[in-house]
Amino acid sequence: MPTLTVTIKEEVVLDGSDHGSETIVDINAVENFYERSLGCSQTEVSIFSFSATQSGSTFESGSLEYLRITNQDSSEFAIIRVLGNNEEYFVKLPPKDSFILFSDEMDSNATGSASPSLANIEDIKIQVDPAALGNPEIKIAIFAAS
Numbered sequence: 001m002p003t004l005t006v007t008i009k010e011e012v013v014l015d016g017s018d019h020g021s022e023t024i025v026d027i028n029a030v031e032n033f034y035e036r037s038l039g040c041s042q043t044e045v046s047i048f049s050f051s052a053t054q055s056g057s058t059f060e061s062g063s064l065e066y067l068r069i070t071n072q073d074s075s076e077f078a079i080i081r082v083l084g085n086n087e088e089y090f091v092k093l094p095p096k097d098s099f100i101l102f103s104d105e106m107d108s109n110a111t112g113s114a115s116p117s118l119a120n121i122e123d124i125k126i127q128v129d130p131a132a133l134g135n136p137e138i139k140i141a142i143f144a145a146s
Contacts (some may be wrong), residue, residue, distance in 0.1 A: 001029040004145045007055030007067060027065045027145060034144040036085065041137045044127040050104050051119055061120040063146035064104035071097055073138035077129050082106055
């Protein structure tokens with residue numbers, strides 16, 4: 001079975017001194033992957049889902065090992081909505097930034113409970129900043145493996 005290698009590296013020079021780190025994660029036995037570049041606008045669309053069976057941009061619940069969503073635009077930000085277990089949370093995705101998950105479990109709690117109840121993510125949606133002028137369209141890149 002194929003192995004996916006993900007490398008995350010930070011480098012910064014501060015006051016003449018190098019700082020940062022590198023983390024390498026090997027994900028063994030990758031059975032499925034999904035790679036796509038697509039346009040999105042101010043109308044929210046589903047870009048990735050989870051259910052009982054694998055098909056296209058829908059992965060089997062509990063199987064996600066890695067997901068990256070990258071905003072390829074140079075000026076507009078996007079908003080990612082992660083939904084699951086009748087809860088949701090939002091993430092701002094600035095230009096040229098990425099959102100990364102290594103699992104398809106989440107919890108969202110408006111009351112600040114100290115005891116999370118993790119449940120499977122059901123859907124991930126995206127839209128361009130709704131306040132942006134001129135209804136811009138941006139390109140995003142998606143890469144996922146299970």
